[in-house]
Amino acid sequence: MPENAPPDTQESISAEIASIAAAHEKAGPGPLLDYPPYRSSILRHPTFAPVQVDPEEVELAGPVFGARDVDPTDADLTAQHPGEPVGERMVVTGRITDGAGRPVAGQLVEVWQANAAGRYAHGRDRHPAPLDPNFTGTGRSLTDADGWYRFVTIKPGPYPWRNHLNAWRPAHIHFSLFGRDFTERVVTQMYFPGDPLLPLDPIFQSIPDTAGQQRLLATYDHGVTRPEWSTGYRWDIVLTGPRRTWTQS
Amino acid sequence: MTDPTPGTPGQTVGPFFGLSLPYAGGPELVPPGSAGAIRLHGQVLDGVGEPVPDALLELWQAGPDGAVVREPGSLNRDGWTFTGWGRAATDNAGHWSFSTLRPGPGRPGAAPFFALTVFARGLLDRLRTRIYLPESESSLAADPLLSALPAERRATLVATAEPDGYVFDVVLQGDRETVFLESRP
Numbered sequence: 001m002p003e004n005a006p007p008d009t010q011e012s013i014s015a016e017i018a019s020i021a022a023a024h025e026k027a028g029p030g031p032l033l034d035y036p037p038y039r040s041s042i043l044r045h046p047t048f049a050p051v052q053v054d055p056e057e058v059e060l061a062g063p064v065f066g067a068r069d070v071d072p073t074d075a076d077l078t079a080q081h082p083g084e085p086v087g088e089r090m091v092v093t094g095r096i097t098d099g100a101g102r103p104v105a106g107q108l109v110e111v112w113q114a115n116a117a118g119r120y121a122h123g124r125d126r127h128p129a130p131l132d133p134n135f136t137g138t139g140r141s142l143t144d145a146d147g148w149y150r151f152v153t154i155k156p157g158p159y160p161w162r163n164h165l166n167a168w169r170p171a172h173i174h175f176s177l178f179g180r181d182f183t184e185r186v187v188t189q190m191y192f193p194g195d196p197l198l199p200l201d202p203i204f205q206s207i208p209d210t211a212g213q214q215r216l217l218a219t220y221d222h223g224v225t226r227p228e229w230s231t232g233y234r235w236d237i238v239l240t241g242p243r244r245t246w247t248q249s
Numbered sequence: 250m251t252d253p254t255p256g257t258p259g260q261t262v263g264p265f266f267g268l269s270l271p272y273a274g275g276p277e278l279v280p281p282g283s284a285g286a287i288r289l290h291g292q293v294l295d296g297v298g299e300p301v302p303d304a305l306l307e308l309w310q311a312g313p314d315g316a317v318v319r320e321p322g323s324l325n326r327d328g329w330t331f332t333g334w335g336r337a338a339t340d341n342a343g344h345w346s347f348s349t350l351r352p353g354p355g356r357p358g359a360a361p362f363f364a365l366t367v368f369a370r371g372l373l374d375r376l377r378t379r380i381y382l383p384e385s386e387s388s389l390a391a392d393p394l395l396s397a398l399p400a401e402r403r404a405t406l407v408a409t410a411e412p413d414g415y416v417f418d419v420v421l422q423g424d425r426e427t428v429f430l431e432s433r434p
Protein backbone atom coordinates (compact mmCIF):
# COMPACT_ATOMS: atom_id res chain seq x y z
CA MET A 1 0.00 0.00 0.00
CA PRO A 2 1.42 3.48 -0.83
CA GLU A 3 2.63 5.22 2.29
CA ASN A 4 0.05 8.00 2.21
CA ALA A 5 -2.97 5.91 1.30
CA PRO A 6 -5.64 6.07 3.98
CA PRO A 7 -5.64 2.93 6.11
CA ASP A 8 -8.31 0.35 5.38
CA THR A 9 -11.37 0.53 7.56
CA GLN A 10 -13.04 -2.38 9.35
CA GLU A 11 -15.99 -1.91 6.95
CA SER A 12 -13.83 -2.44 3.86
CA ILE A 13 -12.02 -5.42 5.42
CA SER A 14 -15.38 -6.93 6.44
CA ALA A 15 -16.67 -6.50 2.87
CA GLU A 16 -13.61 -8.36 1.55
CA ILE A 17 -14.18 -11.12 4.11
CA ALA A 18 -17.83 -11.46 3.03
CA SER A 19 -17.07 -11.64 -0.69
CA ILE A 20 -14.34 -14.27 -0.23
CA ALA A 21 -16.64 -16.32 2.04
CA ALA A 22 -19.33 -16.28 -0.66
CA ALA A 23 -16.83 -17.46 -3.29
CA HIS A 24 -15.50 -20.31 -1.11
CA GLU A 25 -18.68 -21.87 0.19
CA LYS A 26 -17.39 -25.34 -0.63
CA ALA A 27 -13.78 -24.84 0.41
CA GLY A 28 -11.89 -27.31 2.57
CA PRO A 29 -11.72 -27.13 6.35
CA GLY A 30 -8.43 -25.27 6.58
CA PRO A 31 -7.53 -21.60 6.18
CA LEU A 32 -6.98 -20.09 2.73
CA LEU A 33 -3.31 -19.18 2.46
CA ASP A 34 -4.04 -16.54 -0.17
CA TYR A 35 -6.29 -14.34 1.96
CA PRO A 36 -5.78 -10.62 1.21
CA PRO A 37 -7.91 -9.33 4.13
CA TYR A 38 -4.98 -10.53 6.26
CA ARG A 39 -2.59 -8.01 4.73
CA SER A 40 0.61 -9.74 5.89
CA SER A 41 -0.33 -12.82 3.84
CA ILE A 42 -0.20 -11.00 0.50
CA LEU A 43 3.53 -11.53 -0.14
CA ARG A 44 3.88 -14.66 1.97
CA HIS A 45 1.45 -17.16 0.48
CA PRO A 46 2.55 -19.72 -2.11
CA THR A 47 1.02 -19.31 -5.56
CA PHE A 48 1.54 -22.91 -6.72
CA ALA A 49 -0.80 -25.60 -5.43
CA PRO A 50 0.95 -27.98 -3.01
CA VAL A 51 2.49 -30.99 -4.72
CA GLN A 52 0.98 -34.26 -3.58
CA VAL A 53 3.51 -36.77 -2.36
CA ASP A 54 3.51 -40.22 -0.76
CA PRO A 55 5.15 -39.70 2.63
CA GLU A 56 8.43 -41.53 3.19
CA GLU A 57 9.02 -43.52 6.36
CA VAL A 58 10.69 -40.63 8.19
CA GLU A 59 7.67 -38.41 7.50
CA LEU A 60 5.36 -41.03 8.97
CA ALA A 61 7.14 -40.64 12.28
CA GLY A 62 7.74 -37.53 14.34
CA PRO A 63 9.92 -36.29 17.15
CA VAL A 64 9.59 -37.96 20.54
CA PHE A 65 9.24 -35.82 23.66
CA GLY A 66 9.35 -37.00 27.25
CA ALA A 67 9.99 -36.18 30.88
CA ARG A 68 13.40 -34.79 29.94
CA ASP A 69 11.76 -32.17 27.77
CA VAL A 70 8.86 -30.87 29.84
CA ASP A 71 8.56 -30.12 33.53
CA PRO A 72 5.06 -30.72 34.97
CA THR A 73 5.04 -27.15 36.37
CA ASP A 74 5.36 -25.77 32.81
CA ALA A 75 1.61 -26.30 32.41
CA ASP A 76 0.65 -23.75 35.09
CA LEU A 77 1.07 -20.28 33.57
CA THR A 78 -0.14 -18.67 36.81
CA ALA A 79 2.70 -20.12 38.89
CA GLN A 80 5.80 -18.86 37.05
CA HIS A 81 6.31 -15.76 39.21
CA PRO A 82 6.13 -14.91 42.91
CA GLY A 83 2.69 -13.29 42.69
CA GLU A 84 -0.64 -14.16 41.12
CA PRO A 85 -1.26 -12.75 37.63
CA VAL A 86 -4.14 -10.34 37.11
CA GLY A 87 -7.18 -11.70 35.28
CA GLU A 88 -9.77 -14.43 35.11
CA ARG A 89 -8.03 -17.62 36.21
CA MET A 90 -9.09 -20.59 34.10
CA VAL A 91 -8.33 -24.19 33.31
CA VAL A 92 -8.00 -25.05 29.61
CA THR A 93 -8.14 -28.77 28.94
CA GLY A 94 -9.03 -31.16 26.17
CA ARG A 95 -8.24 -34.34 24.36
CA ILE A 96 -6.04 -34.70 21.29
CA THR A 97 -6.93 -37.48 18.88
CA ASP A 98 -6.15 -38.44 15.32
CA GLY A 99 -8.79 -38.55 12.60
CA ALA A 100 -9.79 -42.07 13.64
CA GLY A 101 -10.38 -40.98 17.25
CA ARG A 102 -7.24 -42.62 18.65
CA PRO A 103 -5.57 -40.62 21.45
CA VAL A 104 -2.34 -38.79 20.66
CA ALA A 105 -0.43 -39.82 23.77
CA GLY A 106 2.76 -38.41 25.25
CA GLN A 107 3.00 -35.60 22.72
CA LEU A 108 4.15 -32.04 23.19
CA VAL A 109 1.66 -29.15 23.44
CA GLU A 110 3.01 -25.61 23.59
CA VAL A 111 0.92 -22.48 24.27
CA TRP A 112 1.51 -18.74 24.29
CA GLN A 113 -0.84 -15.85 24.88
CA ALA A 114 -1.33 -12.21 25.83
CA ASN A 115 -2.04 -11.21 29.42
CA ALA A 116 -5.46 -10.15 30.71
CA ALA A 117 -4.95 -6.65 29.31
CA GLY A 118 -4.12 -7.93 25.82
CA ARG A 119 -0.36 -7.39 26.03
CA TYR A 120 2.34 -9.94 25.19
CA ALA A 121 5.49 -10.05 27.30
CA HIS A 122 7.36 -9.72 24.00
CA GLY A 123 9.62 -6.86 22.96
CA ARG A 124 7.85 -6.44 19.62
CA ASP A 125 4.45 -5.85 21.23
CA ARG A 126 4.01 -2.07 21.29
CA HIS A 127 0.39 -2.07 22.50
CA PRO A 128 0.40 0.38 25.42
CA ALA A 129 -1.56 -1.90 27.74
CA PRO A 130 0.07 -2.85 31.05
CA LEU A 131 2.57 -5.67 31.28
CA ASP A 132 1.92 -8.03 34.18
CA PRO A 133 5.08 -8.83 36.15
CA ASN A 134 3.44 -12.07 37.26
CA PHE A 135 2.57 -13.35 33.80
CA THR A 136 4.82 -14.41 30.92
CA GLY A 137 2.13 -16.27 29.01
CA THR A 138 3.99 -19.34 27.81
CA GLY A 139 3.49 -22.99 28.75
CA ARG A 140 4.23 -26.58 27.77
CA SER A 141 2.61 -29.90 28.52
CA LEU A 142 2.74 -33.52 27.44
CA THR A 143 -0.52 -35.31 26.69
CA ASP A 144 -1.33 -38.23 28.96
CA ALA A 145 -1.91 -41.81 27.84
CA ASP A 146 -5.45 -40.96 26.77
CA GLY A 147 -4.46 -37.83 24.84
CA TRP A 148 -5.46 -35.24 27.47
CA TYR A 149 -3.65 -31.95 28.01
CA ARG A 150 -4.38 -29.43 30.77
CA PHE A 151 -3.18 -25.88 31.37
CA VAL A 152 -3.92 -23.40 34.16
CA THR A 153 -3.77 -19.81 32.94
CA ILE A 154 -5.68 -16.54 32.85
CA LYS A 155 -8.06 -15.45 30.12
CA PRO A 156 -6.16 -13.38 27.54
CA GLY A 157 -7.50 -9.99 26.53
CA PRO A 158 -8.21 -8.91 22.94
CA TYR A 159 -5.58 -6.64 21.43
CA PRO A 160 -5.29 -4.16 18.56
CA TRP A 161 -2.99 -4.84 15.62
CA ARG A 162 -2.08 -2.92 12.53
CA ASN A 163 -3.80 -4.91 9.80
CA HIS A 164 -6.22 -2.04 9.22
CA LEU A 165 -7.59 0.95 11.09
CA ASN A 166 -8.79 -0.10 14.57
CA ALA A 167 -8.24 -3.81 13.91
CA TRP A 168 -8.68 -6.02 17.02
CA ARG A 169 -7.77 -9.65 17.46
CA PRO A 170 -10.38 -11.69 19.34
CA ALA A 171 -9.05 -13.19 22.58
CA HIS A 172 -7.06 -16.31 21.74
CA ILE A 173 -4.42 -18.74 22.94
CA HIS A 174 -1.81 -19.90 20.42
CA PHE A 175 -1.36 -23.69 20.38
CA SER A 176 1.50 -25.70 18.88
CA LEU A 177 0.69 -29.40 18.41
CA PHE A 178 2.59 -32.49 17.34
CA GLY A 179 0.71 -35.50 16.07
CA ARG A 180 1.74 -39.09 15.65
CA ASP A 181 3.71 -38.18 12.56
CA PHE A 182 5.47 -35.22 11.00
CA THR A 183 2.65 -34.50 8.55
CA GLU A 184 0.20 -33.86 11.42
CA ARG A 185 2.13 -30.91 12.85
CA VAL A 186 -0.25 -27.99 13.47
CA VAL A 187 0.08 -24.50 14.91
CA THR A 188 -3.27 -22.87 15.52
CA GLN A 189 -5.25 -20.60 17.84
CA MET A 190 -8.03 -21.38 20.32
CA TYR A 191 -10.82 -18.82 20.61
CA PHE A 192 -13.64 -18.21 23.08
CA PRO A 193 -17.31 -18.79 22.32
CA GLY A 194 -19.40 -15.71 21.59
CA ASP A 195 -16.47 -13.34 21.14
CA PRO A 196 -17.93 -10.35 19.25
CA LEU A 197 -14.60 -9.80 17.47
CA LEU A 198 -14.63 -13.18 15.68
CA PRO A 199 -16.69 -12.02 12.67
CA LEU A 200 -14.36 -9.04 12.21
CA ASP A 201 -11.07 -10.91 12.39
CA PRO A 202 -9.32 -11.71 9.08
CA ILE A 203 -7.20 -14.46 10.67
CA PHE A 204 -10.17 -16.40 12.07
CA GLN A 205 -12.20 -15.65 8.93
CA SER A 206 -9.44 -17.03 6.69
CA ILE A 207 -11.19 -20.36 7.33
CA PRO A 208 -14.17 -20.05 4.97
CA ASP A 209 -15.82 -23.20 6.28
CA THR A 210 -17.98 -22.35 9.30
CA ALA A 211 -17.64 -25.91 10.64
CA GLY A 212 -13.87 -25.43 10.46
CA GLN A 213 -14.22 -22.16 12.37
CA GLN A 214 -16.29 -23.92 15.05
CA ARG A 215 -13.45 -26.36 15.61
CA LEU A 216 -11.30 -23.51 16.91
CA LEU A 217 -13.82 -22.47 19.59
CA ALA A 218 -13.43 -23.69 23.16
CA THR A 219 -16.53 -24.54 25.18
CA TYR A 220 -17.19 -23.30 28.68
CA ASP A 221 -17.28 -26.43 30.86
CA HIS A 222 -18.30 -26.07 34.48
CA GLY A 223 -17.11 -29.64 35.02
CA VAL A 224 -13.46 -28.71 34.51
CA THR A 225 -13.50 -25.64 36.74
CA ARG A 226 -11.78 -25.76 40.10
CA PRO A 227 -14.50 -24.79 42.60
CA GLU A 228 -14.28 -21.24 43.90
CA TRP A 229 -10.88 -20.85 42.28
CA SER A 230 -11.04 -20.90 38.47
CA THR A 231 -13.38 -21.11 35.51
CA GLY A 232 -12.79 -23.79 32.91
CA TYR A 233 -12.81 -24.32 29.15
CA ARG A 234 -12.70 -27.51 27.14
CA TRP A 235 -11.08 -27.64 23.71
CA ASP A 236 -10.57 -30.92 21.86
CA ILE A 237 -8.12 -31.14 18.98
CA VAL A 238 -8.08 -33.50 16.00
CA LEU A 239 -4.82 -33.97 14.10
CA THR A 240 -5.40 -35.48 10.69
CA GLY A 241 -2.34 -34.49 8.71
CA PRO A 242 -2.69 -35.88 5.20
CA ARG A 243 -6.39 -35.04 4.83
CA ARG A 244 -5.85 -31.33 5.28
CA THR A 245 -7.09 -29.32 2.34
CA TRP A 246 -5.37 -26.37 0.88
CA THR A 247 -7.71 -24.54 -1.46
CA GLN A 248 -6.36 -21.72 -3.53
CA SER A 249 -8.57 -18.80 -4.41
CA MET B 250 -12.69 -36.56 2.46
CA THR B 251 -12.51 -40.08 3.89
CA ASP B 252 -11.67 -39.18 7.46
CA PRO B 253 -14.51 -39.69 9.93
CA THR B 254 -13.43 -36.58 11.86
CA PRO B 255 -12.14 -33.47 10.10
CA GLY B 256 -8.98 -32.01 11.53
CA THR B 257 -8.52 -28.89 13.61
CA PRO B 258 -7.59 -26.09 11.18
CA GLY B 259 -4.28 -24.28 11.43
CA GLN B 260 -3.81 -20.57 12.05
CA THR B 261 -0.79 -18.32 11.62
CA VAL B 262 1.98 -18.54 14.22
CA GLY B 263 1.72 -14.71 14.37
CA PRO B 264 4.46 -12.31 15.43
CA PHE B 265 4.74 -13.16 19.13
CA PHE B 266 5.95 -16.79 19.21
CA GLY B 267 9.46 -15.66 20.12
CA LEU B 268 9.10 -16.08 23.89
CA SER B 269 7.59 -19.53 23.60
CA LEU B 270 8.76 -21.61 20.65
CA PRO B 271 12.46 -20.86 20.08
CA TYR B 272 14.70 -22.21 22.83
CA ALA B 273 18.39 -22.52 23.65
CA GLY B 274 19.83 -25.42 21.68
CA GLY B 275 16.87 -25.63 19.32
CA PRO B 276 18.96 -25.25 16.13
CA GLU B 277 21.78 -27.50 17.39
CA LEU B 278 20.82 -31.12 16.77
CA VAL B 279 24.51 -31.76 17.36
CA PRO B 280 27.04 -29.35 18.88
CA PRO B 281 28.59 -27.18 16.14
CA GLY B 282 32.06 -28.42 15.30
CA SER B 283 31.49 -31.90 16.74
CA ALA B 284 32.36 -35.02 14.74
CA GLY B 285 30.19 -35.24 11.61
CA ALA B 286 28.46 -31.90 12.27
CA ILE B 287 27.35 -29.97 9.21
CA ARG B 288 25.81 -26.54 8.89
CA LEU B 289 22.44 -26.39 7.12
CA HIS B 290 21.37 -22.80 6.62
CA GLY B 291 19.66 -20.29 4.36
CA GLN B 292 17.13 -17.52 4.20
CA VAL B 293 13.36 -17.30 4.14
CA LEU B 294 12.24 -14.88 1.42
CA ASP B 295 8.86 -13.41 0.51
CA GLY B 296 7.24 -12.74 -2.89
CA VAL B 297 9.42 -9.71 -3.66
CA GLY B 298 12.63 -11.33 -2.41
CA GLU B 299 12.60 -9.56 0.95
CA PRO B 300 13.87 -11.55 3.94
CA VAL B 301 11.24 -12.81 6.38
CA PRO B 302 12.53 -11.99 9.87
CA ASP B 303 9.65 -13.61 11.76
CA ALA B 304 9.62 -17.16 10.43
CA LEU B 305 10.19 -20.37 12.35
CA LEU B 306 11.59 -23.55 10.80
CA GLU B 307 11.46 -27.09 12.13
CA LEU B 308 13.78 -29.80 10.87
CA TRP B 309 13.01 -33.51 11.14
CA GLN B 310 15.32 -36.12 9.69
CA ALA B 311 16.68 -39.64 9.79
CA GLY B 312 20.09 -40.33 11.28
CA PRO B 313 23.21 -40.86 9.14
CA ASP B 314 22.26 -44.56 8.90
CA GLY B 315 18.88 -43.64 7.39
CA ALA B 316 16.95 -44.94 10.41
CA VAL B 317 14.11 -42.96 11.99
CA VAL B 318 15.23 -41.56 15.35
CA ARG B 319 13.09 -42.27 18.43
CA GLU B 320 14.94 -40.30 21.11
CA PRO B 321 13.43 -37.69 23.46
CA GLY B 322 15.42 -34.70 24.68
CA SER B 323 15.14 -32.18 21.84
CA LEU B 324 14.01 -29.41 24.23
CA ASN B 325 16.74 -30.09 26.76
CA ARG B 326 19.72 -31.34 24.81
CA ASP B 327 22.44 -33.26 26.59
CA GLY B 328 25.02 -32.75 23.82
CA TRP B 329 25.22 -36.49 23.09
CA THR B 330 21.77 -37.67 22.02
CA PHE B 331 20.77 -37.14 18.41
CA THR B 332 16.99 -36.61 18.41
CA GLY B 333 16.54 -35.91 14.68
CA TRP B 334 14.49 -32.78 15.37
CA GLY B 335 15.33 -29.11 15.74
CA ARG B 336 13.80 -25.66 15.60
CA ALA B 337 15.28 -22.36 14.39
CA ALA B 338 13.79 -18.88 14.12
CA THR B 339 14.96 -16.51 11.40
CA ASP B 340 17.00 -13.48 12.39
CA ASN B 341 16.55 -9.87 11.24
CA ALA B 342 18.06 -10.80 7.87
CA GLY B 343 15.64 -13.70 7.42
CA HIS B 344 18.49 -16.11 7.99
CA TRP B 345 18.27 -19.47 9.78
CA SER B 346 20.86 -22.11 10.57
CA PHE B 347 21.01 -25.64 11.99
CA SER B 348 23.95 -27.69 13.17
CA THR B 349 23.14 -31.31 12.38
CA LEU B 350 24.20 -34.60 10.76
CA ARG B 351 23.76 -35.72 7.15
CA PRO B 352 20.66 -37.92 6.92
CA GLY B 353 21.11 -41.32 5.32
CA PRO B 354 18.77 -42.85 2.71
CA GLY B 355 15.50 -44.23 4.12
CA ARG B 356 15.87 -47.36 1.95
CA PRO B 357 18.66 -48.59 -0.31
CA GLY B 358 19.11 -46.24 -3.25
CA ALA B 359 16.64 -43.65 -1.95
CA ALA B 360 17.55 -39.97 -2.04
CA PRO B 361 18.24 -38.67 1.48
CA PHE B 362 16.42 -35.51 2.55
CA PHE B 363 15.62 -33.31 5.51
CA ALA B 364 11.91 -32.78 6.19
CA LEU B 365 11.14 -29.12 6.88
CA THR B 366 8.11 -27.33 8.31
CA VAL B 367 7.79 -23.57 7.83
CA PHE B 368 5.80 -21.15 9.98
CA ALA B 369 5.69 -17.35 9.72
CA ARG B 370 3.67 -14.31 10.51
CA GLY B 371 1.54 -13.76 7.41
CA LEU B 372 1.44 -17.48 6.64
CA LEU B 373 -2.01 -18.73 7.61
CA ASP B 374 -1.01 -22.37 7.90
CA ARG B 375 2.25 -24.22 8.13
CA LEU B 376 4.04 -25.33 4.96
CA ARG B 377 5.88 -28.61 4.50
CA THR B 378 8.77 -29.31 2.19
CA ARG B 379 11.91 -31.43 1.76
CA ILE B 380 15.56 -30.44 1.46
CA TYR B 381 17.36 -33.01 -0.69
CA LEU B 382 21.11 -33.48 -0.55
CA PRO B 383 22.74 -32.71 -3.92
CA GLU B 384 25.41 -35.43 -4.04
CA SER B 385 23.80 -38.53 -5.45
CA GLU B 386 22.47 -37.61 -8.89
CA SER B 387 21.24 -41.11 -9.62
CA SER B 388 19.12 -41.32 -6.48
CA LEU B 389 17.78 -37.80 -7.09
CA ALA B 390 16.84 -38.77 -10.65
CA ALA B 391 15.01 -41.85 -9.34
CA ASP B 392 13.14 -40.02 -6.56
CA PRO B 393 9.37 -40.26 -7.12
CA LEU B 394 8.73 -36.65 -6.09
CA LEU B 395 11.66 -34.97 -7.84
CA SER B 396 11.32 -36.91 -11.07
CA ALA B 397 7.70 -35.77 -11.44
CA LEU B 398 8.61 -32.07 -11.23
CA PRO B 399 9.69 -29.71 -14.02
CA ALA B 400 13.44 -28.99 -13.77
CA GLU B 401 13.12 -25.44 -12.44
CA ARG B 402 10.71 -26.49 -9.70
CA ARG B 403 12.76 -29.54 -8.85
CA ALA B 404 15.79 -27.31 -8.29
CA THR B 405 13.99 -25.54 -5.43
CA LEU B 406 14.14 -28.74 -3.36
CA VAL B 407 17.85 -29.51 -3.70
CA ALA B 408 20.36 -27.89 -1.35
CA THR B 409 23.68 -26.48 -2.57
CA ALA B 410 26.83 -28.01 -1.07
CA GLU B 411 29.26 -25.79 0.80
CA PRO B 412 32.57 -26.71 2.45
CA ASP B 413 30.93 -27.12 5.87
CA GLY B 414 27.44 -28.24 4.84
CA TYR B 415 24.56 -27.01 2.73
CA VAL B 416 22.65 -23.85 1.91
CA PHE B 417 18.94 -23.83 1.09
CA ASP B 418 16.57 -20.87 0.71
CA VAL B 419 12.86 -21.11 1.44
CA VAL B 420 11.05 -18.88 -1.07
CA LEU B 421 7.43 -18.41 -0.04
CA GLN B 422 6.19 -16.92 -3.31
CA GLY B 423 7.21 -16.04 -6.85
CA ASP B 424 9.30 -17.41 -9.73
CA ARG B 425 11.69 -19.27 -7.43
CA GLU B 426 8.90 -20.40 -5.11
CA THR B 427 9.86 -23.50 -3.14
CA VAL B 428 7.81 -26.61 -3.88
CA PHE B 429 5.57 -27.21 -0.87
CA LEU B 430 4.08 -30.60 -0.19
CA GLU B 431 0.84 -32.22 0.85
CA SER B 432 0.53 -35.93 1.64
CA ARG B 433 -1.48 -37.94 -0.84
CA PRO B 434 -4.64 -39.11 0.95
Ligand SMILES: [Fe+3]
Nearest residue numbers: 172174263265
Ligand atom coordinates in the same frame (compact mmCIF):
# COMPACT_ATOMS: atom_id res chain seq x y z
FE1 LIG C 1 -1.77 -13.57 19.34
